[in-house]
Amino acid sequence: MATPLPPRRRPTMVDVAARAGVSRALVSLVFRGQPGASAETRSRVLAAAEELGYRPDSAARLLARGRSRTLGVLMTVREPFEADLVEAIYPEAERLGYEVLLSARTPGRDEATAVEGLLAHRCEAIVLLGPDVGDAFLTELGARTVAVVVGRAAPGLDSVHSADAEGVRQAVDHLVGLGHRDVVHVDGGTGPNAAARRTGYLEAMAAHGFGGRARVLPGAYHEDAGIAAAQALLAGPELPTAVLAANDRCALGLLDTLRRNGVDVPGRVSVVGYNDDRLARLSHVDLTTVRQDAGLLARHAVRAAAARLDDPDLEPGETELTPELVVRGTTAPPGVPGGALAADVAP
Amino acid sequence: MATPLPPRRRPTMVDVAARAGVSRALVSLVFRGQPGASAETRSRVLAAAEELGYRPDSAARLLARGRSRTLGVLMTVREPFEADLVEAIYPEAERLGYEVLLSARTPGRDEATAVEGLLAHRCEAIVLLGPDVGDAFLTELGARTVAVVVGRAAPGLDSVHSADAEGVRQAVDHLVGLGHRDVVHVDGGTGPNAAARRTGYLEAMAAHGFGGRARVLPGAYHEDAGIAAAQALLAGPELPTAVLAANDRCALGLLDTLRRNGVDVPGRVSVVGYNDDRLARLSHVDLTTVRQDAGLLARHAVRAAAARLDDPDLEPGETELTPELVVRGTTAPPGVPGGALAADVAP
DNA sequence: TCGTGTGACTAGAGCGCTCTAGTCGCTCCG
DNA sequence: CGGAGCGACTAGAGCGCTCTAGTCACACGA
Numbered sequence: 001m002a003t004p005l006p007p008r009r010r011p012t013m014v015d016v017a018a019r020a021g022v023s024r025a026l027v028s029l030v031f032r033g034q035p036g037a038s039a040e041t042r043s044r045v046l047a048a049a050e051e052l053g054y055r056p057d058s059a060a061r062l063l064a065r066g067r068s069r070t071l072g073v074l075m076t077v078r079e080p081f082e083a084d085l086v087e088a089i090y091p092e093a094e095r096l097g098y099e100v101l102l103s104a105r106t107p108g109r110d111e112a113t114a115v116e117g118l119l120a121h122r123c124e125a126i127v128l129l130g131p132d133v134g135d136a137f138l139t140e141l142g143a144r145t146v147a148v149v150v151g152r153a154a155p156g157l158d159s160v161h162s163a164d165a166e167g168v169r170q171a172v173d174h175l176v177g178l179g180h181r182d183v184v185h186v187d188g189g190t191g192p193n194a195a196a197r198r199t200g201y202l203e204a205m206a207a208h209g210f211g212g213r214a215r216v217l218p219g220a221y222h223e224d225a226g227i228a229a230a231q232a233l234l235a236g237p238e239l240p241t242a243v244l245a246a247n248d249r250c251a252l253g254l255l256d257t258l259r260r261n262g263v264d265v266p267g268r269v270s271v272v273g274y275n276d277d278r279l280a281r282l283s284h285v286d287l288t289t290v291r292q293d294a295g296l297l298a299r300h301a302v303r304a305a306a307a308r309l310d311d312p313d314l315e316p317g318e319t320e321l322t323p324e325l326v327v328r329g330t331t332a333p334p335g336v337p338g339g340a341l342a343a344d345v346a347p
Numbered sequence: 348m349a350t351p352l353p354p355r356r357r358p359t360m361v362d363v364a365a366r367a368g369v370s371r372a373l374v375s376l377v378f379r380g381q382p383g384a385s386a387e388t389r390s391r392v393l394a395a396a397e398e399l400g401y402r403p404d405s406a407a408r409l410l411a412r413g414r415s416r417t418l419g420v421l422m423t424v425r426e427p428f429e430a431d432l433v434e435a436i437y438p439e440a441e442r443l444g445y446e447v448l449l450s451a452r453t454p455g456r457d458e459a460t461a462v463e464g465l466l467a468h469r470c471e472a473i474v475l476l477g478p479d480v481g482d483a484f485l486t487e488l489g490a491r492t493v494a495v496v497v498g499r500a501a502p503g504l505d506s507v508h509s510a511d512a513e514g515v516r517q518a519v520d521h522l523v524g525l526g527h528r529d530v531v532h533v534d535g536g537t538g539p540n541a542a543a544r545r546t547g548y549l550e551a552m553a554a555h556g557f558g559g560r561a562r563v564l565p566g567a568y569h570e571d572a573g574i575a576a577a578q579a580l581l582a583g584p585e586l587p588t589a590v591l592a593a594n595d596r597c598a599l600g601l602l603d604t605l606r607r608n609g610v611d612v613p614g615r616v617s618v619v620g621y622n623d624d625r626l627a628r629l630s631h632v633d634l635t636t637v638r639q640d641a642g643l644l645a646r647h648a649v650r651a652a653a654a655r656l657d658d659p660d661l662e663p664g665e666t667e668l669t670p671e672l673v674v675r676g677t678t679a680p681p682g683v684p685g686g687a688l689a690a691d692v693a694p
Numbered sequence: 695t696c697g698t699g700t701g702a703c704t705a706g707a708g709c710g711c712t713c714t715a716g717t718c719g720c721t722c723c724g
Numbered sequence: 725c726g727g728a729g730c731g732a733c734t735a736g737a738g739c740g741c742t743c744t745a746g747t748c749a750c751a752c753g754a
Contacts, residue, residue, distance in 0.1 A: 012740055023704045028742060038702065053491060058467040059415070060740035062406040063709045075424075077433045078625065083424035087453040099464065102449035106434040117446065120405040121468070144400065223629050256631040259606075278425065282570055284603040359710055370734045375712060385732065407710035410739045 011052040020048035031056055058099075062122055070099045071305060072118030072126045074111060074133070077104050080277040081248075081294065082129045085150060088298030089127065096306045098124075105130075111137060119145065125305035132192065142316070146308045150301045152192045153318055158304040160297050160319045164193050165200030167290035167323035171244055171272045172204035174288075174325055178333045180242040180270065181210060186219035186229040186254065188246035194221075197274065201244060219246050226253025234261055239269055241334040248273035248280040248289055255287070255330065266332035276326055286329035296321055358399040367395035378403055405446075409469055417446045418652055419465030419473045421458060421480070424451050427624035428595075428641065429476045432497060435645030436474065443653045445471075452477075458484060466492065472652035479539065489663070493655045497648045498639075499539045500665055505651040507644050507666045511540050512547030514637035514670035518591055518619045519551035521635075521672055525680045527589040527617065528557060533566035533576040533601065535593035541568075544621065548591060566593050573600025581608055586616055588681040595620035595627040595636055602634070602677065613679035623673055633676035643668055 017024045022041060030037050030045045037045070048054075062068045071093050075082050086102065093100045101121055103114040111133055118126055125146035128138070133149065141147045142157045149159040168185075175183050185201040188194030198216060205214040217232060219225040226245060230253070233239055245251035251273030258265055265271055273280055276291035300319050308314050360378075364371045369388060376383050377392045384392070395401075409415045418440050422429050433449065440447045448468055450461040458480055465473055472493035475485070480496065488494045489504040496506040515532075522530050532548040535541030545563060552561040564579060566572040573592060577600070580586055592598035598620030605612055612618055613635075620627055623638035647666050655661050 014740080024741085025704055025706095025743085026702085029703090032742080036702065041702080055463070055467060057410075057469060057740055059406045059409040059469050060709090061742075063404075063410055063711085064740075064742040066709080066742095068406070077422075077424070077430035078427065080425065086424045086451055087455070090451070090453060090456050101468075102451060104433055104437070104449060106437060108434070109437050116402075120402060121448075122404060122406050223631060227631055253629075253631055260631070282600075284570060284574055284600055284607075361710080371711085372713085372734055372736095373732085376733090379712080383732065388732080404710055407739090408712075410741085411710075411712040413712090413739080 010057070011049075011054040012057070013054075015052055016045065016049045016054045019052060020045045068099075068122040068124055069097055070101055070121065070123045071302065072101050072103060072115070072121070072123030074114050074118065074126060074128045075102060075104055076130050076132075077106065079130060080279050081275050081292070084277060084294035085129050085298045085301075088295040089302055092299045092302040096302060098302070098306065115141060124309055127301050127305060146305055146312075148301045148305045148308075150297055156316060158301075158308060158316045158318075160300040160304060160321070161193070162292045162297070162321045162323040164196040164323070165203065167274065167292075167325070168197050168200035168244065169204040169207075170323070170325040171274075171290055172201060172208070174327065175242045175244070175270060175272065175331065176208045176210070178242075178270070178331065180334055182213055182215075182240040183210070183242045183244060184215045184217060184233070184240040185244045186217045186226065186246055186250055188250075189218060189220045189225070191221045191246070194246060197246065215240070219250055221247050222249050223253035226250040226255070227257045228253075230254045230257035230261075234258075234263070239263065241268075242270040242272070242331070244272045246274065248275045248277050248287060251287055251289070251330075252279060252285065255285070264335070266330050267335045270331040270334075272331060280328075288328045288331040289326055290323045291326045292323050293321065357404070358401040359404070360401075362399055363392065363396045363401050366399060367392045415446075415469040415471055416444055417448055417468065417470045418649065419448050419450060419462070419468070419470030421461050421465065421473060421475045421477075422449060422451055423477050423479075424453065426477055427626050428622050428639070431624060431641035432476050432645045432648075435642040436649055439646045439649040443649060445649070445653065462488060471656055474648050474652060493652055493659075495648045495652045495655075497644055503663060505648075505655060505663045505665075507647040507651060507668070508540070509639045509644070509668045509670040511543040511670070512550065514621065514639075514672070515544050515547035515591065516551040516554075517670070517672040518621075518637055519548060519555070521674065522589045522591070522617060522619065522678065523555045523557070525589075525617070525678065527681050529560055529562075529587040530557070530589045530591060531562045531564060531580070531587040532591045533564045533573065533593055533597060535597075536565060536567045536572070538568045538593070541593060544593065562587070566597055568594050569596050570600035573597040573602070574604045575600075577601045577604035577608075581605075581610070586610065588615075589617040589619070589678070591619045593621065595622045595624050595634060598634055598636065598677075599626060599632065602632075611682070613677050614682045617678040617681075619678060627675075635675045635678040636673055637670045638673045639670050640668065 013024050013027045017027045026037055027045055030042050073089060075086055090100055101118055101123055103118045105111050105114045115126060128149045130151055138154050138157060147157050149157055152161050153159050172183060187198045202214050205211055217229045219229050243254060245254055251271055255265055255271050258269060263269055273287045273289035276289045279285060280287040280289045360371050360374045364374045373384055374392050377389050420436060422433055437447055448465055448470055450465045452458050452461045462473060475494060475496045477498055485501050485504060494504050496504055499508050500506050519530060534545045549561050552558055564576050566576050590601060592601055598618055602612055602618050605616055610616055620634045620636035623636045626632060627634040627636045
């Protein structure tokens with residue numbers, strides 16, 4: 001008995017109800033998993049739905065229900081750390097009974113457009129990933145809907161981020177503990193959190209009594225900045241024994257350029273990144289870095305959104321998670337051949 | 348005259364209509380940009396909407412309109428090539444008047460779930476990125492909705508992909524042109540398109556009269572496979588002078604491992620990737636690779652979806668784009684010190 | 695015998711839009 | 725002067741659901 005496919009029309013509840021010989025309301029009931037239908041009827045409805053290839057229309061469902069129970073996520077394709085976040089958002093949202101809609105910010109599509117799309121789809125809350133969202137934009141958005149920012153502090157909004165100064169301090173402690181004295185920081189420029197990381201570095205150096213040796217190189221949150229910084233270091237009078245990069249991508253550029261120029265890492269120079277994104281963990285990179293736990297950040301963000309949704313009068317809060325240093329293969333005590341090699345490399 | 352914000356309720360057309368002193372229908376008309384409203388009324392409506400912070404609810408709009416004009420995109424966060432595709436899909440979709448909804452396949456969220464979400468949101472067509480979608484899944488999906496697969500051929504569905512054998516041939520031609528005789532292929536294992544690339548390689552080698560020297564190493568589409576292949580080569584009796592990797596990620600692992608073991612690339616061994624994703628283009632990678640034009644693939648995919656939507660009776664078609672070799676810094680003529688170095692490296 | 699539960703089911707009013715089929719005043723023409 | 729034509733606007737049905745307020749049959753205790 002082949003299913004008589006209606007022309008092209010997508011089957012609705014009415015079709016299922018007719019086929020199962022029950023009312024529309026009963027079908028709705030079954031699909032919402034509510035009590036009130038006998039086991040026998042329930043399975044008959046389900047079978048009818050299956051035969052027709054019926055699936056509930058979430059537009060209609062959204063409309064009829066007051067709430068959409070949908071979370072919008074603003075992301076950047078291509079940022080490995082955000083990918084980690086997205087992966088972690090899905091399960092937590094599901095656990096709390098929310099659907100997730102993704103919208104990407106790209107070079108040709110700004111945040112406003114991306115968010116507009118999410119809002120039009122009735123997202124109850126927006127989770128903004130990545131710190132490169134404008135401040136003015138944020139406050140305006142916060143006034144209009146529930147918004148949670150992941151990766152940086154946001155005044156007047158819910159935000160989840162890690163304690164950057166603390167993370168940097170751990171990295172400096174680790175390097176100093178290994179015996180390093182000349183630790184250079186390649187910073188994140190004007191990027192968000194860059195100031196916090198920079199300050200954290202300076203303070204940590206001072207705390208160890210190396211305030212005078214602290215040295216900050218201008219950088220940014222991408223590979224090219226790392227490459228440029230490495231070239232600057234190679235051209236300088238003497239290589240430091242350790243470099244603390246603004247983030248993992250910057251560290252990667254740095255690492256690669258140093259090695260290509262015959263500098264042994266970690267033998268001659270130790271390198272530390274920040275974020276612990278997937279790239280850092282790859283076996284051929286094996287970067288010592290400061291981990292921001294993407295899973296934890298994501299869970300907190302989703303919960304914050306849900307909490308605000310449950311109680312709109314809740315004060316927006318800032319959640320600061322403690323980052324954790326992950327020691328891998330790019331750090332070691334300053335090498336014995338250090339001085340000699342430095343001389344070799346320096347002009 | 349402050350806007351008297353209603354408790355929390357999102358404003359609707361009725362609110363706007365009341366404020367502007369017109370009917371609901373007129374507001375709808377204005378928002379759809381249809382003729383039939385005087386310029387004066389139009390701006391009055393727009394002003395009222397602005398004051399109330401009204402934005403049309405796309406769930407309701409979707410429901411009322413027959414069509415959703417929404418394209419669903421199934422993607423994998425974290426695959427650089429897919430990021431390129433997504434970035435290119437947005438503008439083309441907008442050009443054709445479609446919205447885009449993203450849904451990610453993650454380790455904990457399979458394709459079926461991701462697609463289900465898109466379908467529930469009334470996407471008219473689904474664009475599936477990345478070739479790791481199951482075949483059975485595809486045919487079932489194709490029967491249910493308009494689906495376009497990007498990155499591989501798909502029987503009975505619209506698909507857009509590049510001519511893999513041709514791309515590989517270009518790579519082999521390039522290497523042979525440089526003087527290489529011993530070109531090894533690290534393949535993509537059972538991965539999609541891997542067979543096509545493998546065959547392309549074997550045929551190209553044969554065409555140059557080197558069929559007997561052709562050598563395929565088992566691999567996969569990720570960095571670890573490249574690392575393993577490099578280790579196998581290093582452990583072997585003699586290094587080839589060139590390696591053609593299954594894709595860029597594989598090439599990256601290969602590249603890194605070779606260099607770490609003191610093998611000069613491209614001096615001693617040339618390496619070629621496949622895809623030309625962003626990573627390959629980074630200045631510190633600078634990989635010679637076969638480009639699949641993400642922008643072109645994306646545009647074709649979106650257009651194919653739109654075309655099928657306009658005319659459901661259209662035969663599904665396979666679009667094959669010609670890939671193009673991009674010569675960068677990882678290929679060079681086989682080095683003079685080749686033989687000697689090979690002996691050095693071999694045990 | 696009647697209430698009074700209770701479990702299984704249904705009727706019908708929305709949700710916020712779109713869209714068809716109007717109505718209402720005008721101007722213009724024969 | 726009557727109506728055709730037109731621009732500006734409105735009424736109201738309907739999209740596919742959810743949800744409240746039922747109805748109906750049946751068992752059970754007093």
